[in-house]
Amino acid sequence: MRFWKPLFHFGWQQALSCVFPVIIFAAIALTKVVSIPFMADYDFILIVCLLAQIVMYVTGMESKDEVKVIGVFHLIGFALEVYKVHMGSWTYPLDGFTKLFGVPLYSGFMYASVASYLCQAWRRLDVHIVHWPRSVWTVPLGAAIYLNFMTHHYMYDLRWVLTGLLFVVFFRTSVQYKVLGVVRRMPLVLSYFLIGFFIWIAENLGTFLGAWQYPNQREAWSVVGWGKLSSWFLLVIVSFIIVAQLKHVKEGGGRQADSGSSRTLSR
Structure with missing residues (x-):
């Protein structure tokens, strides 16, 4: 029980943090088994997403600041989608x-x-980031990763260079969280990979349900290649940097924290 009880609690908190992603995939799945009257599937999914956000805010599952963060991610993600399509x-x-x-x-x-998952998990697990690097390193790195998703169509793909820089910038950084009152810690880079891995699994589910298609899936569905895992790994980093920097600004630690070589970002 000493092992299973904390593991179950951790898993349950993670599941609660995934409410919004689950709602999205449930809406996508529903369009595959039920013919939605008087509207297209994409329109129905959008309505479900909007209603879910309203309900989560009204019920207190998400704060006003978290809704703002989610809105920023919606704009960033949609811009990337337009370019990629x-x-x-x-x-x-x-x-x-x-x-x-x-x-x-x-x-x-x-x-x-x-972003919703990150904000929820941050709060539910009382997350603290230990030895968060200075903004002068994290902000340019996040911007470079995001831009590389676009520029690699025209120039050399820098993802592996950026991955190497990632380990250099975050080699001292760890994520600290509580499970049943016990403080635990893992390397931040490992948490990036684990989140990216589960998003990759969700991506396979999304393409299987026909939410979008890669060129090699037009004739028949196939598993999304492992190469996409590195893309999600990097995208999680961009997401995490944005959330962490916004929390950092919210806490008013800009000048103080940037003057030191190590600091802790709390929820």
Whole structure:
């Protein structure tokens, strides 16, 4: 019981933190088994996402600041989706009134759901980040990772260079969290990988349900390649940096924290 009780509690808190992503995938799955009357599937999914956000805010599951963070992620994610669809990386084959530039508006919520998970888990597990690097390192690194998702279509893909820099910048950083009152810790880079891995699993589920398609899935569904895991790994880092920096600004630690070589970011 000493092992299973904390593990179950940790898993339960993680599951509660994934409420918004689960709602999105449930809506996508529902469109595959039920014909939604009077509206396209993409439009229905968008309505579900909007209603879910309203309910989570009204019930206190998400704070006003967390909703703002999710909104930022929606815009960032939608912009990336428009670019990727334009470049032929993947497609949204169905019709819908709420599609802009070939991309359904609900797609931004899939990125926002990552932010929702991070915010929820941060609060539920009383997360602290130990030895968070200075903004002069984290902000340019996050921006470079995001831009590389776009520039690799025209120039050398820098993902492995950026991954190497990631280990250099975050080699001292760890995530500290509580499970049943006991403080535990893991390397931050490991948490990046674990979150990215589960997003990769969710991506396989999303493509299987037809939420979007990669070029090699047009004839028949196939497992999303392992190479995409590195993309999600890097995207999680961008997401984490944005959430951490916004919390850092919220706490008013800008000048003080940047003057020191180590600091702790709390919930």
